[in-house]
Amino acid sequence: MKSHSLTEKNISLPLNRRHFMFGASAVLLAPSISVLADDVPVTSDGYRVLTAGKTTAHLLGKDSPATPVWAYNGTNPGPVIRVKQGEKVKIRLINKLDQPTSIHWHGIRINNAMDGVTGLTQKAVKPGETFDYEFTAPDAGTYWYHTHNRSWEQLARGLYGMLIVEETDAPKYRDLNLVLDDWRLNKDGSFDEQSMGALHDWAHAGRLGNYLTVNGQPKPVIDVTTGERLRLRIVNVANSRIMELNIADLDPWLIALDGHPVTPRKLKKGDLVLGPAQRVDLVVDAKLKPGTKSPIQFVSDRQSIDIATINYTNGELTTPAISHPPSALPVTMPHGGFDLAAAKTVDLNMIGGAMGNMDRAMLGGKMLDWRQLVKAKRVWAFNGIAGDLDKPLTQIKKGETVKIDIVNDTAFPHAMHLHGHHFTVVARNNMSVAERVWRDTELVYPNEKVSFAFLADNPGKWLFHCHMIEHQAGGMMTWLDVV
Numbered sequence: 209m210k211s212h213s214l215t216e217k218n219i220s221l222p223l224n225r226r227h228f229m230f231g232a233s234a235v236l237l238a239p240s241i242s243v244l245a246d247d248v249p250v251t252s253d254g255y256r257v258l259t260a261g262k263t264t265a266h267l268l269g270k271d272s273p274a275t276p277v278w279a280y281n282g283t284n285p286g287p288v289i290r291v292k293q294g295e296k297v298k299i300r301l302i303n304k305l306d307q308p309t310s311i312h313w314h315g316i317r318i319n320n321a322m323d324g325v326t327g328l329t330q331k332a333v334k335p336g337e338t339f340d341y342e343f344t345a346p347d348a349g350t351y352w353y354h355t356h357n358r359s360w361e362q363l364a365r366g367l368y369g370m371l372i373v374e375e376t377d378a379p380k381y382r383d384l385n386l387v388l389d390d391w392r393l394n395k396d397g398s399f400d401e402q403s404m405g406a407l408h409d410w411a412h413a414g415r416l417g418n419y420l421t422v423n424g425q426p427k428p429v430i431d432v433t434t435g436e437r438l439r440l441r442i443v444n445v446a447n448s449r450i451m452e453l454n455i456a457d458l459d460p461w462l463i464a465l466d467g468h469p470v471t472p473r474k475l476k477k478g479d480l481v482l483g484p485a486q487r488v489d490l491v492v493d494a495k496l497k498p499g500t501k502s503p504i505q506f507v508s509d510r511q512s513i514d515i516a517t518i519n520y521t522n523g524e525l526t527t528p529a530i531s532h533p534p535s536a537l538p539v540t541m542p543h544g545g546f547d548l549a550a551a552k553t554v555d556l557n558m559i560g561g562a563m564g565n566m567d568r569a570m571l572g573g574k575m576l577d578w579r580q581l582v583k584a585k586r587v588w589a590f591n592g593i594a595g596d597l598d599k600p601l602t603q604i605k606k607g608e609t610v611k612i613d614i615v616n617d618t619a620f621p622h623a624m625h626l627h628g629h630h631f632t633v634v635a636r637n638n639m640s641v642a643e644r645v646w647r648d649t650e651l652v653y654p655n656e657k658v659s660f661a662f663l664a665d666n667p668g669k670w671l672f673h674c675h676m677i678e679h680q681a682g683g684m685m686t687w688l689d690v691v
């Protein structure tokens with residue numbers, strides 16, 4: 209196995225997780241956040257309006273210089289959109305950027321034309337233009353929305369927000385929503401423009417940041433009432449960073465993954481890991497005394513870093529009191545027709561990247577060697593094809609069960625995301641997995657062999673890609689044709 213060195217010069221950046229920095233006085237000055245901004249303007253004909261545009265955000269703290277960002281409705285993160293399960297959702301995107309854009313409703317089993325994938329399901333929305341999205345959200349849970357055009361740039365600059373689909377019937381806890389991002393900024397708060405789109409990132413672990421924000425703030429203080437039980441919804445919107453968190457003081461119970469209910473179980477240390485685009489829903493209990501504080505920590509291999517502070521206060525309890533264990537959320541995804549024994553099996557072999565063994569791949573219908581691929585910035589491939597979308601990975605008949613056997617023959621983990629469906633891991637490294645955990649994004653580590661299976665019940669062209677966005681842009685992208 210030969211390994212490659214890249215032609216572009218190495219950029220020296222604090223890529224290691226222990227190099228996170230925070231605004232100097234962040235702890236004292238950060239405002240309390242209890243909920244994220246939740247108001248979205250609505251037109252007279254019933255469209256919620258998301259305007260993509262340029263603004264600034266105090267990512268390093270209120271008294272530090274603001275960072276130029278791209279945002280929906282002028283805030284980072286964009287507003288929380290709350291809809292009811294089964295509701296007809298109408299959203300108007302207004303593009304006030306100077307680049308074409310689109311919105312993808314990540315994890316929603318949506319009608320294909322509304323999936324927001326430029327070049328596959330819609331044309332990019334030009335500057336000054338609008339696009340109307342209309343869909344129903346069949347599954348309750350924690351989802352998110354984000355740009356799906358030049359995502360390696362537009363997502364890094366801040367174009368995302370949380371999308372919550374409310375259960376019709378579930379215990380009503382107070383929601384605490386945490387949107388986690390990492391940013392690569394200069395010390396003066398400006399965006400690190402120089403490394404935007406850098407080949408080095410594309411061929412390694414992606415654009416990893418050096419500042420971490422929770423709901424657009426460094427180390428925010430989050431007020432809770434002692435004695436209350438809350439629902440914590442967490443999404444990792446970072447371009448490429450895998451995040452492990454420690455919130456042991458809150459005694460978390462896992463109740464959902466990527467929106468889908470799981471049998472509630474206690475999370476142990478090391479269990480709370482979110483790949484890019486993944487979500488978890490937790491039931492947490494505020495047990496500490498009023499006046500105490502406890503951290504939410506980002507855990508790296510060397511140390512833990514506080515990324516938010518939970519502040520326990522005295523107050524009236526409005527949510528169900530602590531009792532164990534929390535009840536399970538209602539399962540809403542139909543599983544009828546899923547038939548693993550009859551599944552159509554498709555192989556997906558991942559190659560490429562630094563320290564990989566890719567020496568050629570197909571691009572634009574031609575076989576290119578590594579040097580040519582580096583030049584074209586297509587340094588990853590699925591089944592020997594470096595991100596071409598002219599042909600699908602496979603064509604599937606609606607109603608068929610599909611099993612995709614993924615082999616990660618690269619030196620990096622990948623967060624594989626399927627549009628329009630939810631899959632379950634049925635085998636990992638040749639061991640079959642009995643529990644059916646439905647997800648839309650799952651990590652596949654180096655040298656792993658992981659089998660995803662799903663019922664292809666949603667017709668259309670569905671992207672299947674690595675959600676480490678630089679890997680996607682660099683070739684880790686294909687699609688499934690459900691007819």
Ligand code: C2O
Nearest residue numbers: 312314485625671
């Ligand atoms: Cu979260 Cu193809 O996207």
Ligand code: CU
Nearest residue numbers: 622674676679
């Ligand atoms: Cu990847």
